Amino acid sequence: MDYSKYLPLSEASFYMLAALDQPSHGYAIMQKVEAMSGGSVTIGPGTMYGAFNTLEKQKLIVKVAEEERRKIYALTDLGKEVLAEQVRRLEIMVRSGQAALYKGRSA
Numbered sequence: 001m002d003y004s005k006y007l008p009l010s011e012a013s014f015y016m017l018a019a020l021d022q023p024s025h026g027y028a029i030m031q032k033v034e035a036m037s038g039g040s041v042t043i044g045p046g047t048m049y050g051a052f053n054t055l056e057k058q059k060l061i062v063k064v065a066e067e068e069r070r071k072i073y074a075l076t077d078l079g080k081e082v083l084a085e086q087v088r089r090l091e092i093m094v095r096s097g098q099a100a101l102y103k104g105r106s107a
Helices: 011-019 026-036 045-057 077-102
Strands: 061-067 070-075
Touching (some): 011 026, 011 045, 011 077, 026 070
8 A cells, every 4th residue: 555645654643643552532642652752752732633633634543432521532444554654664764774873883
């Protein structure tokens, strides 16, 4: 499948998709993203809801429930595929970067 219309994911979108390994609501996702990234990525409500809107339109996530005022989102099968493709691309980037940095060095 051609994932080019979805990729590359922004850092925020990447972490949000990765945080949806279990259905969750926005505040929990914000906390999980910060934990997953070791504090290097924090997502504010404006960024998060804008990203939710985009990811939902792209059918990468879906709203599965609403409890009180909290909307619960889940990753779709397409969302999982796009996340997996982004991870594959990042692995290539890391290998290439390591090769460039450590070329000619003995271990």
